[in-house]
Amino acid sequence: MAASLEDVPSESLMSEVLRRLRCSSKPDKRLILIGPPGSGKGTQSPIIKDEYCLCHLATGDMLRAAVAAKTPLGIKAKESMNNGELVSDDLVVGIIDEAMKKTSCQKGFILDGFPRTVVQAEKLDEMLQKQGAKIDKVLNFAIDDAILEERITGRWIHPSSGRSYHTKFQPPKVPGVDDVTGEPLIQRKDDTAEVLKSRLDAFHRQTEPVINYYSTKGVVASLHAEKPPKEVTSEVKNVLSS
Ligand code: AP5
Numbered sequence: 001m002a003a004s005l006e007d008v009p010s011e012s013l014m015s016e017v018l019r020r021l022r023c024s025s026k027p028d029k030r031l032i033l034i035g036p037p038g039s040g041k042g043t044q045s046p047i048i049k050d051e052y053c054l055c056h057l058a059t060g061d062m063l064r065a066a067v068a069a070k071t072p073l074g075i076k077a078k079e080s081m082n083n084g085e086l087v088s089d090d091l092v093v094g095i096i097d098e099a100m101k102k103t104s105c106q107k108g109f110i111l112d113g114f115p116r117t118v119v120q121a122e123k124l125d126e127m128l129q130k131q132g133a134k135i136d137k138v139l140n141f142a143i144d145d146a147i148l149e150e151r152i153t154g155r156w157i158h159p160s161s162g163r164s165y166h167t168k169f170q171p172p173k174v175p176g177v178d179d180v181t182g183e184p185l186i187q188r189k190d191d192t193a194e195v196l197k198s199r200l201d202a203f204h205r206q207t208e209p210v211i212n213y214y215s216t217k218g219v220v221a222s223l224h225a226e227k228p229p230k231e232v233t234s235e236v237k238n239v240l241s242s
Contacts, residue, residue, distance in 0.1 A: 023107060028107050034139070034141065036207075042112060046163070060112075062099065082195070083198060084195040086116055135214070140220050142223060149193050150168075154169070157185060161180065
């Protein structure tokens, strides 16, 4: 249940009002982030979300939360995820359809990790058509597979916020601890060199055709995802301001 406004501290209320005022001048945007595991989608998403006042919908995070809570969805998804395979289209389409209705998605959304098959892309088009909306941009995190093992095996995440760190490229201030909350960081079950092979295989076979699907609609912008995080952020901002 939502907290009564009377119980919200004045500073929090003021900063939320100011945030909404700033957001009211931003254009609506509906974005897809697509790229192989470790290409930087989850790293760039919070920056884009704050800059453009969008909601961040990451199917991987939603599925991991469902697995941790042992919901019926989580029980169905767990094995495929641990093996680095995709879960069924019906499961993820259902969670995205529901999530897009959130108030925080009013100014648009960042889809991170969805759609991952052409069937998912077609279903997304159908959902958006019903609202008279369409995808504005697909950011393609283009990167060579060879770079990804080091990124994936060195990653540590803060499960409740989705913040992601790297022992070498993006270390937390204190090893093993989230910078913001001070809570412990964890490693994902599927972040091993072995499971990465299956995840990359799924990406090349099932997800790359999605890039072609959107290329024919003229909305794909390719990024140099092998560059350092700040340079990738600059490329993202250039693409989104044009
Ligand atoms: P999901 O959680 O979506 O994983 P993924 O796509 O494999 O992507 P990652 O989260 O691994 O990578 P990322 O690009 O976000 O990298 P990050 O920014 O963290 O999916 C997991 C599973 O869920 C799937 O395998 C599937 O089973 C299931 N699933 C999810 N969606 C589905 C769908 N739609 N359909 C079916 N099944 C679905 O960066 C990685 C590391 O590198 C970090 O440590 C970071 O600090 C570092 N880093 C980031 N950018 C840079 C940089 N520029 N330079 C150096 N280091 C960097």
